[in-house]
Amino acid sequence: MCPLSALIVHALELPRLVEIRDNLLARIRGAEREGWLGEIEGLQSSLTHAEEKIAQLDAQIARKQEAVNLGLPTSGRSLLALLRLPNRRSLRDLDRCRLRRWSEDACRSGGDAAAMAC
Template identity: 65%
Template sequence: MASYDVREKVWNPPMPLLFQRDIGSEHRAFTPTAIRKLLINALAATGLTNADGEALTFSPHDLRRIFVTDAIMNVLPPHLAQVICGHKRIDTTMGYKAVYPAETIEAHRAFIARRRTSRPSEECRNPTEEEWGAFLAHFEKRKVSIGTCARGFGTPCIHEHACVRCSLLRPVPAQRARLADIRDNLIARIAEAEREGWLGEVEGLRVSLAGAEEKIAQLDARQERRSSKVFLGVPSFDQSELERAAPA
């Protein structure tokens, strides 16, 4: 069944909507206004009041907040609640819950404690000094002259530290000039190798040149995205659709 989106001003394609009602011989979706009225009537029938003695009022969006609050208080990790809600920032999700951050932290610690009891004890031991030192050293070794290596902990460098060839290298904009120098140097070395007949070296230099050019292109594309503006256009309305959606 089709429904009209009052915010986007468009008719949605037919779909099996959960909340429907009969109007004449048709099945129509509940509008936000109708759902809000049903909630108000249901609360009025309960006789519940707030701290000031006034009747409670709810909107459909309040149910979303209630869900997030209940889920986090029942040890759902906040970052999972963020994914369920579709929020870009976890701060938005934490603003939905009606609990204090300390309560959320304690609930999450309780969740971790329960998970640890169901896992082998050797998985939950404290790392040794050597293991912790190796872990910290890994992140120090990820820093290279033209960016940061994104390889996982405990994995070796598959390119034997030829970083310019590696797809895991994340170059930083400040090193673009250095990358340009590397590219120009590789072009000169390829010309020399071809002139001297070092064909075995030419192939390897060309792989490095392709990697350098790719990294420069990544930086340029990132800069272009940051400096460019997106024109979303001016919304237009179909008068015939508005007339069909208007109440009789």
């Protein structure tokens, strides 16, 4: 089994993997010139696995570069109104209102929180 078949490669290693593939191609040509048939077979197997890994990385990179359409809000309010942030004072008022509502709910339910809030 070729060590490249079980290898998990990060996309940043693509240039090194291409270098390995090119080296394998050069070694196959050298083995063909020398007539080393067993060497050619082993190198061909490694080359096949290296090319598979390169194809996997290319597909992985392509998936990460695809844009995802999240759509636009469908409510009647404009996008700017949805993005508008409240000022500090309105945030403080909102916090007070939430705290008051929590205290009232705790008093009605009568738990440990109610003893602290009432």
